[in-house]
Amino acid sequence: MEAAIEILDKNGEDALTFRALAAHLETGSGAIYWHVADKDYLLAAATDHIVARVMADAARGSSPRDVIRAMANGLFDAIDGHPWVGGQLSRNPWQYAVLRLMEGIGSQVQALGVPERAQFNVVTALLSFMLGLAGQYAAGARLFPRDADRAEVRKAHLGAVAAKWMELDPAEHPFVRQVAKVLPEHDDREQFLAGIDLILAGMESIQKLGAP
Amino acid sequence: MEAAIEILDKNGEDALTFRALAAHLETGSGAIYWHVADKDYLLAAATDHIVARVMADAARGSSPRDVIRAMANGLFDAIDGHPWVGGQLSRNPWQYAVLRLMEGIGSQVQALGVPERAQFNVVTALLSFMLGLAGQYAAGARLFPRDADRAEVRKAHLGAVAAKWMELDPAEHPFVRQVAKVLPEHDDREQFLAGIDLILAGMESIQKLGAP
DNA sequence: ACCTGAACACCGTTCAAGT
DNA sequence: ACCTGAACACCGTTCAAGT
Numbered sequence: 001m002e003a004a005i006e007i008l009d010k011n012g013e014d015a016l017t018f019r020a021l022a023a024h025l026e027t028g029s030g031a032i033y034w035h036v037a038d039k040d041y042l043l044a045a046a047t048d049h050i051v052a053r054v055m056a057d058a059a060r061g062s063s064p065r066d067v068i069r070a071m072a073n074g075l076f077d078a079i080d081g082h083p084w085v086g087g088q089l090s091r092n093p094w095q096y097a098v099l100r101l102m103e104g105i106g107s108q109v110q111a112l113g114v115p116e117r118a119q120f121n122v123v124t125a126l127l128s129f130m131l132g133l134a135g136q137y138a139a140g141a142r143l144f145p146r147d148a149d150r151a152e153v154r155k156a157h158l159g160a161v162a163a164k165w166m167e168l169d170p171a172e173h174p175f176v177r178q179v180a181k182v183l184p185e186h187d188d189r190e191q192f193l194a195g196i197d198l199i200l201a202g203m204e205s206i207q208k209l210g211a212p
Numbered sequence: 213m214e215a216a217i218e219i220l221d222k223n224g225e226d227a228l229t230f231r232a233l234a235a236h237l238e239t240g241s242g243a244i245y246w247h248v249a250d251k252d253y254l255l256a257a258a259t260d261h262i263v264a265r266v267m268a269d270a271a272r273g274s275s276p277r278d279v280i281r282a283m284a285n286g287l288f289d290a291i292d293g294h295p296w297v298g299g300q301l302s303r304n305p306w307q308y309a310v311l312r313l314m315e316g317i318g319s320q321v322q323a324l325g326v327p328e329r330a331q332f333n334v335v336t337a338l339l340s341f342m343l344g345l346a347g348q349y350a351a352g353a354r355l356f357p358r359d360a361d362r363a364e365v366r367k368a369h370l371g372a373v374a375a376k377w378m379e380l381d382p383a384e385h386p387f388v389r390q391v392a393k394v395l396p397e398h399d400d401r402e403q404f405l406a407g408i409d410l411i412l413a414g415m416e417s418i419q420k421l422g423a424p
Numbered sequence: 425a426c427c428t429g430a431a432c433a434c435c436g437t438t439c440a441a442g443t
Numbered sequence: 444a445c446c447t448g449a450a451c452a453c454c455g456t457t458c459a460a461g462t
Contacts, residue, residue: 018436028447030438035445039436090302093348094373099388106387120391120398124345125407129337132344136305161306175318176311179332186332195337202414230455240428242457247426251455428461435454442447 004046005082013084013142016042044095047088051097054078055104064108065200068126071104072196075130076189079137086138090131102127114203122203129195137188158184216258217294225296225354228255252304259300260309266290267316276320277412280338283316284408287342288401291349298350302343314339326415334415341407349400370396 003024007016018039022029036042054074061067079086089097106123114122144153165173165180215236219228230251234241248254266286273279291298301309318335326334356365377385377392 017434019434029436030448031446033437090344090347091351093351099377099385102391103385103388106391110387116390119387120394121403121406122410123387123391124403125341125410128344128348128407129341130344131347132302132340132342133336135302135343135347136340139303139305165311173311173315175322175331175335176315178328179314179318179335182332191333191336194333195340198334198337198414198418199410200414201417202410202412205413205417206410229453231453241455242429243427245456426462428459430458430460432457433455436452438451439449440447441449443445 001045001049004042005049008046008084009082013087013138016084040092043084043088044092044097047085047095048097048100050078050082050085051075051089051100055100059104064111068105068108068200069193069196071101071108072130072193073189075101075134076192079134083138083141086134086136087142090135090138093131098127098131101130109203112203114207118203118206122199125199126196129199133192133195155184213257213261216254217261220258220296221294225299225350228296255296255300256304256307256309259297259307260312262290262294262297263287263301263309263312267312271316276323280317280320280412281405281408283313283320284342284405285401287313287346288404291346295350295353298346298348299354302347302350305343310339310343313342321415324415326419330415330418334411337411337414338408341411345404345407367396 004016004021007020007024016039018029018032021032021042025032032042036045054077055071058067058070058074061070079089088095089101092098102123105126106119109119109122109126140154140157143157144150162180162183165176165183168177170177216228216233219232219236228251230241230244233244233254237244244254248257266289267283270279270282270286273282291301300307301313304310314335317338318331321331321334321338352366352369355369356362374392374395377388377395380389382389
């Protein structure tokens with residue numbers, strides 16, 4: 001497990017092959033199949049390993065809102081540090097790591113006093129939003145797998161994307177061109193948390209509506 | 213392009229290979245590379261082909277809210293009919309189909325009078341939520357690629373998942389076990405639209421707060 | 425200009441044979 | 444009980460050679 005995570009962190013998603021892992025462990029590729037069902041299990045276990053720590057750390061917050069925000073923050077850090085986690089999370093919703101996220105978010109949503117029949121929708125909204133952005137950040141990281149100065153490379157990449165967007169037809173793409181202006185400067189983490197707050201605000205406004 | 217979509221629809225994501233496509237077109241696999249850069253382009257073009265129609269159809273709504281909901285509805289139909297679209301959308305955020313979604317949602321959010329500095333966050337929240345659920349539905353469809361009676365298979369699958377969740381430790385997984393009770397009966401489309409409404413409600417409550 | 429199809433450099437997975 | 448590593452059945456992509 002640790003060897004797998006090491007390979008994923010050092011060389012990216014695509015670098016984890018049974019051959020590479022076997023070489024790293026100085027064994028035959030077939031040997032791994034004695035301990036692990038298939039590649040899916042390998043990735044799911046590695047992902048859960050990391051998500052579990054995030055959830056445990058975040059649970060120590062004071063208010064339910066704080067805990068949810070801490071989970072989001074922790075998840076952001078995890079994906080930032082291990083981009084393959086984002087890809088794996090968004091690829092397979094039935095893996096244990098996703099269930100763990102669901103339980104963690106769900107218990108906080110319960111604590112916020114959301115009526116039971118609305119809880120599933122609220123939790124799914126939060127979860128889907130997180131998984132959606134997780135996939136996007138992972139895709140971004142896939143473009144520049146390993147680099148000493150990632151912040152710099154990222155900004156150059158966003159600048160190039162923005163420049164390409166600015167070349168689009170203004171009549172057909174007014175909004176995208178407007179976004180292009182702020183794209184290189186925008187803060188991913190801030191935007192991630194803003195989305196969480198937006199969903200929580202929607203939850204509250206619906207709550208008030210239901211019980212005036 | 214049409215041949216590629218045909219293969220994807222009939223046999224699922226994994227069935228689209230250059231060899232299969234070449235056989236379908238009665239040509240050599242190398243010939244396709246004369247017209248198409250690589251597999252990524254092939255999938256991105258096929259996806260945009262379908263998303264473009266969704267967005268064009270949805271744009272005919274009356275109010276901005278209706279248009280956004282129509283886009284979500286159309287996207288749901290598209291993913292329901294072509295599950296590979298969901299997978300492809302959630303995998304690559306820089307493809308044209310995603311930009312098309314962004315522009316479509318963005319113009320409606322602008323029309324709703326959201327202040328410019330908040331627009332990017334709102335649109336990202338809606339978009340990420342959509343892409344997140346898209347990936348989840350696509351993963352669900354990957355489990356039972358082709359079947360005459362998908363609704364039946366789906367329900368059986370969800371029933372099996374719910375049963376497995378019910379076996380989890382009640383002390384550690386109270387929320388997931390609660391969800392398990394309603395999981396087999398829940399309506400994916402309803403939940404998708406509920407999430408959209410939640411984000412829109414959050415947007416409105418923040419708008420009111422900003423300009424009292 | 426466009427097509428052919430063998431060849432290359434990989435995959436995940438299996439399995440007879442070993443210890 | 445656990446490991447070895449060749450073999451199988453695939454991939455995406457390239458490219459010399461054709462028309």
